[in-house]
Amino acid sequence: MAAIAFSDIVPAPKALLHDHLDGGLRPATIIELAERVGHELPATDPAALGEWFVAAADSGSLERYLETFAHTVAVMQTVEGLHRVAKECALDLAADGVVYAEVRYAPEQHLERGLSLDEVVEAVNAGFAEGAAEAAAQGTPIRVGVLLTAMRHAARSQEIAELSVRFRDAGVVGFDIAGAEAGFPPTRHLDAFEYLQRENFHFTIHAGEAFGLPSIWQAIQWCGADRLGHGVRLVDDITGTAAGGDVVLGRLAAYVRDKRIPLELCPSSNVQTGAASSIAEHPIGLLHDLRFRVTVNTDNRLMSGTSMSREMALLSEAFGWGWSDLQWLTINAMKSAFIPYDERLAIINDLIKPGYAKLMG
Numbered sequence: 325m326a327a328i329a330f331s332d333i334v335p336a337p338k339a340l341l342h343d344h345l346d347g348g349l350r351p352a353t354i355i356e357l358a359e360r361v362g363h364e365l366p367a368t369d370p371a372a373l374g375e376w377f378v379a380a381a382d383s384g385s386l387e388r389y390l391e392t393f394a395h396t397v398a399v400m401q402t403v404e405g406l407h408r409v410a411k412e413c414a415l416d417l418a419a420d421g422v423v424y425a426e427v428r429y430a431p432e433q434h435l436e437r438g439l440s441l442d443e444v445v446e447a448v449n450a451g452f453a454e455g456a457a458e459a460a461a462q463g464t465p466i467r468v469g470v471l472l473t474a475m476r477h478a479a480r481s482q483e484i485a486e487l488s489v490r491f492r493d494a495g496v497v498g499f500d501i502a503g504a505e506a507g508f509p510p511t512r513h514l515d516a517f518e519y520l521q522r523e524n525f526h527f528t529i530h531a532g533e534a535f536g537l538p539s540i541w542q543a544i545q546w547c548g549a550d551r552l553g554h555g556v557r558l559v560d561d562i563t564g565t566a567a568g569g570d571v572v573l574g575r576l577a578a579y580v581r582d583k584r585i586p587l588e589l590c591p592s593s594n595v596q597t598g599a600a601s602s603i604a605e606h607p608i609g610l611l612h613d614l615r616f617r618v619t620v621n622t623d624n625r626l627m628s629g630t631s632m633s634r635e636m637a638l639l640s641e642a643f644g645w646g647w648s649d650l651q652w653l654t655i656n657a658m659k660s661a662f663i664p665y666d667e668r669l670a671i672i673n674d675l676i677k678p679g680y681a682k683l684m685g
């Protein structure tokens with residue numbers, strides 16, 4: 325079957341669970357904001373700056389990939405900067421046909437110019453609200469939920485977990501930890517995860533991206549993660565996948581599949597950090613065939629020069645996926661969202677299913 329073209333995917337309703345606010349800025353906005361705060365950039369033309377981010381992030385290492393965030397985080401230290409970046413994020417996702425998005429960022433990284441954690445969250449929430457209202461007025465409605473991230477090398481996870489719970493009725497729907505994985509196991513933040521469980525709150529953990537099965541095992545069996553950020557290395561626990569081999573799931577892979585634990589897979593990002601060698605060889609093909617709870621995500625649109633529609637187009641081309649596969653990925657994501665069940669169901673039944681039914685003719 326012919327691959328579905330990018331331009332056909334844009335109007336399809338999409339759900340996105342793993343997108344970093346500080347990884348999705350418009351290059352032109354970075355340039356304007358950097359001028360205002362006196363931050364020096366590696367390029368001053370929007371196209372060149374966009375290319376710089378993709379090339380610099382294309383490093384084969386998560387640590388070097390993460391260094392590029394110094395330039396986005398630097399311009400997100402004021403109410404004005406945070407508000408604008410959040411507003412444009414909502415508008416850009418809506419223009420790409422995303423109807424539901426969970427966008428994450430680490431408030432502790434935005435305190436350099438004197439803002440408090442609460443002020444950071446309020447500025448971002450206000451930006452998302454304005455962007456969503458504008459998108460709705462333009463005929464591309466989007467719902468945005470916020471995930472607050474704690475950096476795994478730092479020691480503020482309990483504080484950020486409490487911040488998340490404080491804002492649970494004001495736009496924050498979950499919690500996450502991110503940053504370099506090797507050397508910083510999720511159990512370092514066990515107190516925060518136990519606190520969140522006592523509060524009946526939701527969280528995902530970046531695990532199984534730059535590090536393998538022990539990280540995924542800890543995230544699920546010690547920390548109680550609802551979802552796995554990436555989780556791509558779970559394939560290390562699946563054997564016999566070469567042509568003709570009998571596929572055998574190890575205990576952990578079987579547990580993840582049986583419990584329907586969602587995998588927030590980010591194909592382009594994984595190729596850039598070396599977690600996968602190409603889109604065609606990305607484990608998402610196998611995990612899809614084995615019916616894991618697979619979702620597809622952008623991770624960092626700026627660093628990967630990508631969008632939800634582009635990720636889906638790449639997968640359609642690499643694996644021959646058609647509309648029913650794209651609908652399956654979208655419904656998987658919506659089922660795995662951190663908003664209440666009835667609201668998830670309404671988006672599936674009122675937006676996603678009718679949208680794909682129309683596209684499938």
Ligand SMILES: O=c1[nH]cnc2c1ncn2[C@H]1C[C@H](O)[C@@H](CO)O1
Nearest residue numbers: 344346393428429430473502503530
């Ligand atoms: O894919 C990722 N793995 C681990 N950490 C990440 C990834 N993408 C972004 N981050 C980090 C860098 C950001 O500054 C931080 C909060 O969004 O999260």
Ligand SMILES: [Zn+2]
Nearest residue numbers: 344502553623
């Ligand atoms: Zn991420």
